[in-house]
Every structure is written in structure tokens, then in C-alpha cells.
Amino acid sequence: MQVTRGRLLRDVGLIAGFDLRESLRTRRALVLVLLYLLIAASASGIYVRIVSELQEGVAALPDVSGDPEAAAAMAMVQDQGYHLVLLFFAGGDAELANHLATYPAMVLIFAWISLAFLPWFIALTSYDLIAGDLHLRTIRYAALRTSRGAYVLGKLLGQAALIAGVTGLGMLPVVVIGALYLPGFDIVGTLLALLTTWPITVLCALGFLGVVALASQLCKGPGAARAVAVGLLLAVWIFSVLPEPMTWLALLSPWHWKFGLFHPAIGQRLLAIGACLGLCAGYTALGYLRFRRRDL
């Protein structure tokens, strides 16, 4: 039993490594990197623009530096406005909103935008995770030598590693653009905050990757897999915004859990981590029920 498990893990590692290497040599990784860098650069650019606009607005206001009370009132208004925005994004959770306020705003904007786009990037780059190999019958070379379960897990892990790498690279434009265009930009603080949001982004991405892995195992052709992946992602997004009495369906959506990953309460955070990992495993396993019995 232990020998089998050891062999399975070895196979999973080998397949993941091979898949990652193959992705890095093809346009898949390049496309994902370029898209993600574009998003990171855009998010940073948006932030820089907002800051510039605000600075211009503040400059146009009457000078209150000589009036401490007026200056304090203005700062309070600005803080409250920012807090209201955070409260809105935190779904009314004041504790979470307060915690989000501890992140540099630029990091939050980047995390927010990247989490909004990432599911669709994953759908566009990982849809052929299994379906592509089925279509070209490449899978037959590996299927002779390992189990189908190890194959799926290996491919999933390979794509997860790719996403982790790409989202890690995405932090670079944020730091570079911030340093270039924002006076007094805190490079170290921003970098540290980005490093704390990185695993959050990856964990959330795993939930979406599970949905895409389900689509890829259901279909034999890459075209169909891409369409089904986008369709399923749309479906789970709809799950996350359904009204009563169907709100329970939101539990099946990675979108529902993404803010839990930022939550300061460790219990909430662990729950969200478990949910994202569980959704990844669950959706992948659902696809595997079909894949394990299908003709290759």
C-alpha cells in the first residue's frame, strides 16, 4: 500500500514537472505571463492615476494647514471614505474592512483586479489540461505507465505551479510602477504586503483551476473544453450572487471565499483556505469520475 502511494506521488511529481516544463516552452505560459503582467501594470497604473487625481484635488482645496481642526476633519473624511469603500468590498464585515485598511491601497487594488481576471485567464490557458492530451492522444504514452489519477493530479499540480509562478511575477510591475511614479513609495512595505497576498491569490486560483479541470476532463476536444470551462465559471460566479433561498449555492463558488482568505480571524481564514482547496479537489474529483472510465 505504502509502495503504491509512494509510486503514485513520484508519478504525480514527474507529470507535474513535465507539464510545467512543457507549459514554459509553449505560448501558454507566455500568454498567461503577458496577460497577467498587463493586468498588474494596469492595476498599478490605475492606482497611480487615482493618487495623482486626488493630489490635484487636494491641491485645489482651500489651504487648511493653518487650521488643525479643519485639517483633522478633512483627514477624517478621507479615511471614512476609504473605509466605506473597503466595507463595501468586505461585504459589510467591519473586522475585515479594518484589516484590509492595513494593506497599502495599491496592493489591494492589484489583488482585487487580479482576482477578478484570474479565473478567466485560467479558463483560457488551462482548459486543455486533459482535453488537449486526449485530443492529440499524447496521454496514451503516459497512460501506459501510470494511473489516470496520478496523471490528473500531476497535470493539476503543474498548472498550479505555473499559476503560482505567473502571479508571483505579477508583483514586479506593481513595485516598479509604484517606485517610478509615486513619490515616497514604500517599496519594502508594499513588497511585504504583496508577498502576503500572493498565497491568497494562488489559493483562490486553485478553486478556479478545479472548475477548469472538471471541464477539461468532461470533454475530449480542446474547443469544447474551453467553452465548458467558461460556462462552468460563469455558473459558479452566478452561484456566488444568488439571492435567498439559494445563497447556499455560493458555498460552491471560489468567488464566495476569496475575501475569507484576507480575514484577520484565523478561523475564518482557515475555513476559506479549506474551502478553496476543497473546491479544487471536489471539482477535479467530479471530472475524474468521468475521466477514469472514459476511452483514451
Added chain:
Amino acid sequence: MTRELAVDLRAVHKRFGSVHALRGAELKVPRGSIFALIGPNGAGKTTLFGLCCGFLRADAGTVEILGGAPDSLRLKGRLGALPQDAMLGRDITIREHLVFLARLQGMALAQAQSEAMRVLELVDLAELAERRAGALSHGQVKRVGVAQAFLGEPELILLDEPTAGLDPRHAHDLRAMIRGRRGAQTIVVSSHNLQELEAICDEAAFMEKGQTIEAGAIETLTARDAEIHVQLAPGPEPIELLRARVPALALTWDPATRTLRLRFQPGPERVAEDVIAEVLRELLAAGARISALGKGRSLEQRYLDQGPVA
């Protein structure tokens, strides 16, 4: 005496939607043999290979490979195959592909690397080891496919049309390589080139419309021990004389090809060589001129003689 079987398929059925690809197919491949699977396009050969490799699941019947179900973990490193039309990742070098597959078979990195180079040398591709699979010609890709089937010298190797698309020299080399493994490994080959199969195989099975219609040793199928043919050059045709002088032979004469076909019951007292000597003596005495002589009939002729299955 029961022979140990490498492949044992019993009453296997497989459907793809409305297409009944295998209809109770039977196949028994003895261990250590070089076995030919013969049949027209659509006969079910590739489906049968797919079942043996575990790529496809039988709808009914029993599939036993090396003494058990075609389970990839049980057969890891014991079964090699050249699947038809399977592609390699275009952007990975062929050496990397082979090292990956060898490692999946359980080899350590160093062993996998040397094994990859060994099998590439077998198919004369060692010089292109660092070339991306996407930059190879069709024939070279086929040879890489053959190479990966021989990784780790598995007990059983299934080759689905291995010489299709190969140039004559590499096809010849591959035949020689397969022939050289007789007794050491079990190799099942499907091909439309029956001359090729006849030259390298010990046994064969004919398939048609999803069924195995006949199987046996090549010697038996081609009646090498029970039939001779003689082609006469233009000149005397002493057919009736021969019929009268050697009545134990069943004789047919095809005037179009000027070929005499003589069938006999082989036994200790009557082997093909004795019959050849007797027939030649009579023909030469009657003034006939011999232009060709052979034992049995070709596998191709045997296949064509069968006619279509109803």
C-alpha cells in the same frame, strides 16, 4: 501442453456508439512469440490494441495481459506499445520525452537518461536527441514512438503499424530489430504489409469485422509444410503427366501465371523437400523448364484466399 500466454482475449466486445468495433474477438498470443495481427482497415486491430493497453474498456469479455487485467500500475515497465496516431508534445526534445517516460516506468534519472539514448540508437535517432518533437518528420516521429515502446525492454510490446511512414532502410532495420527479439520478448505487430509480417512473425491472427477469423503459426497458415508451387517458363506443360505420375498430390494449374500448385498431406514419410524433389524430377524429365519454386503460399495469398467475412 498449454502454452503460457502474454495476451489472452476472450469473447471481447467493444462498441463506439452505433459502431460495433469488436464482436466477440479472441486472441491468444504465446509468450516469447512475434505475433502478427492482420486485417483490413476497420477490422478492429487498433481497438484491440487499445484494450490490451488499457486505453479502452471492453463492453464485454475478458482481457488478460501478462496474466491479469490491463492495469497500468501492474503493467508498469512490463508493457510497451506504439499507439497509432499518438502525438508528442511539440516543444519538448525527444530525449526529454523519453527520459520522462522512462522515469514514469520507475527508472532513476541516470538510468532513464542512458535508456533514452539506448532506444534512440535502436531507431537511429541518437543524433537528433536534442531536437524538438515538433521539428521532426513524420517518419522520425514514428521512430520515436517505436523507441519509447522499447524503453526498459518490456516483456510485451504492442506495435500498431510500426513501419507505416518509414523509409525502406529504417523499415528494414526495424524488422531486423523485431526479429532479433524472438524468444526474449513477446511482440505483437499489426501491419498491412503482409510480406513484412511473414518475414518477422511466428504466429498470426486474421481479423475481419471485429472478429478473429483464424489464428495459428505462420507455417500452418501459409501451408509451408503442405503445399508447394512451381512456376513454369514458356514451353512444355506436362500437367496431366504429373497428375498421373504423382497421384497423391492435389494439383491445380493456373495457365495465366503458369503456376502449378501442389497440395499434399505432410507426414514423417512425406516432407515438403521430398515432394519438391519428386515433382522436379518428373517435370524435368518431361522437358519442362522451371522458372520459380516455393513452399506454401504467401501470407498475402493466404489472406486474399479467405475472401470477405459475411
